[in-house]
Amino acid sequence: MNITEIRIKLMSDPNDRLQAFCSITFDYCFVIRDLKIIQGTKGPFVAMPSRKLTDRCPKCEMKNHLRAAYCNGCGTSLDSDRALDEDDGRAKLYADIAHPINSDCREMIQDQVVAAFEEEMVRAKEPGYTCRYDDYGEENYARLKETESNPDILPMSAHQPDEDSAQRRVDGAHEEKQDPHAGEQRRPQQEIFYDNEGDSFGAGVL
Numbered sequence: 001m002n003i004t005e006i007r008i009k010l011m012s013d014p015n016d017r018l019q020a021f022c023s024i025t026f027d028y029c030f031v032i033r034d035l036k037i038i039q040g041t042k043g044p045f046v047a048m049p050s051r052k053l054t055d056r057c058p059k060c061e062m063k064n065h066l067r068a069a070y071c072n073g074c075g076t077s078l079d080s081d082r083a084l085d086e087d088d089g090r091a092k093l094y095a096d097i098a099h100p101i102n103s104d105c106r107e108m109i110q111d112q113v114v115a116a117f118e119e120e121m122v123r124a125k126e127p128g129y130t131c132r133y134d135d136y137g138e139e140n141y142a143r144l145k146e147t148e149s150n151p152d153i154l155p156m157s158a159h160q161p162d163e164d165s166a167q168r169r170v171d172g173a174h175e176e177k178q179d180p181h182a183g184e185q186r187r188p189q190q191e192i193f194y195d196n197e198g199d200s201f202g203a204g205v206l
Contacts, residue, residue, distance in 0.1 A: 001105075003112050004028045008037075008120040009133035019044055020117055023133065024109065032098050033134075035109075037117050046113045050094040053083070066093055 005025040011018055020037040034049040054063040062073030066083040070076065083091035100106040123129055 001026050003109070006113060006116040007133045008117055009131055009135065010120060010124055020120070021133065022046075022113055022117070024113065035113065037113065044114050044117060046110050048096045048099040050096050053093055053095055055082070066091070 003024050004027060007023045009021045011020055017039050018036060019039050022035045022037060023031055023033040024035065025031045032049065036047040036049075037044050038047055052065045054065050056063055057071040057073060057076055057078070059076050060071060060074040062071055064072055064078065067080055068078055069080045071078060081091075083093055086092045100109060
């Protein structure tokens with residue numbers, strides 16, 4: 001089994017321990033994504049894709065990561081030091097999704113990925129450089145709804161009434177009502193006028 005392609009995505013901060021993400025392809029037919037290249041004390045090393053380990057709340061059975069101090073579902077206070085320890089004494093908080101099972105395969109991945117990472121750093125300094133890593137648009141900004149169907153995202157000036165807009169009128173009762181307590185008739189309610197500004201729920205809230 002051979003690595004036939006490596007794609008690197010460099011991080012924007014060169015001083016961050018996380019230097020890059022990468023994907024590797026085996027024999028032109030199998031891809032593993034989201035490997036991490038991390039700067040260690042002895043140089044960069046490759047971390048395999050992983051997930052956070054979780055357990056369940058004893059009250060509501062909601063899943064929570066092992067460092068959670070409170071349940072995400074019911075808010076119950078949890079022991080944040082409940083993770084099991086690994087052989088080196090550190091808490092085991094993550095589990096690899098995919099990983100090599102022998103040292104030869106691990107060294108092959110490590111050597112080739114680090115070499116591709118160093119080459120990518122050189123190419124990144126060249127004019128017209130483009131990253132080949134597929135991030136599926138995760139770095140893009142979300143698209144807002146059309147302003148016609150979502151007036152809440154309009155600027156404040158769009159909520160102000162036009163000079164020629166008519167005032168909205170709320171008519172009072174059309175007939176007099178008997179006051180059961182006072183034994184006398186109420187006066188007809190006066191007509192109340194509101195302008196358009198602040199007349200609707202949430203008006204003026206950005």
